[in-house]
Amino acid sequence: MPVDRSVVGKSTGHTRVVIERGPVAVFADAVKDANPIYRDPAAAAAAGLPAIPVPPTYPFVMGHWGTFPELQPDGGDEAASGMGEILGPLLARGGLLLHGEQEFEYHRPVVVGDVLVGEGRVADVYEKQSATNTLTFVVLETSWYDDVTGELVVTSRTNLLVRT
């Protein structure tokens, strides 16, 4: 079955997340980062930041902590179809899902107190044939905007790999 490229460009949903102090400190601990900047507002201020920043890979997990139901944009669930459309059929065929690559681009530091709106889309889908498997690559891109100013804050690109 050839890969369905019609999903490229489709939305994977909108999410609004709140960046909170406690989860940032817990996450810094988990990635072995003892820097006081992730725990102490004075240390963040001394580094010239407006508030406690987040570790570079925190944008990957911030939805786990700060996604509150009453803050979600209207239609957020409805739009979350692009990912299901592409991954659903692949996984239904017994595919093994792997995280192949991950990239972040930071346009300004993410800090505690930020409210960010993420707009996700399927950036690309392509297939490669190996001797024994079909490898399907799905690139998901999420652009996170400041909910107040509308400025682009961070872009996340996730390259998933499904082996069938």
Added chain:
Amino acid sequence: MTDVTMPSYEDIEVGATAPERRQMLTRTDLVKYAGASGDFNPMHHDEILAKAAGMPSVFGHGMFSMGLLCTALTDWAGPGHVVQVGVRFSKQTWPGETLVTRIVVTGKRTEGGRRLVEVECRLANAEGETKVVGTATVQAA
């Protein structure tokens, strides 16, 4: 944290390295990362299920490896100075392995008034097997 920080843009040279970080991976590390990230894929914390799936043991989250690498990067370049970081996950990590970071300067350039330093970042085990490899761009003072 280390006390060694990235040299200034003028002084930094291709081939310069950030201090290496070494971390012996434990199952407790993986449980902590699961809790902090919300990634409760049992392959990362449930030894019984992992073995039933044919794995020798639980194995590390790819994003935990990337997180360790980024800790070494921000220790050196400073939090808030990372402009871009991208990695490829090449091998699984296993409890008991010692994971070693290696960050090497590959170039520098100015762009829109910003002074940028390019690095290659790699996480490998003590035997030299690459787990995660990629590039990053950091802003120099």
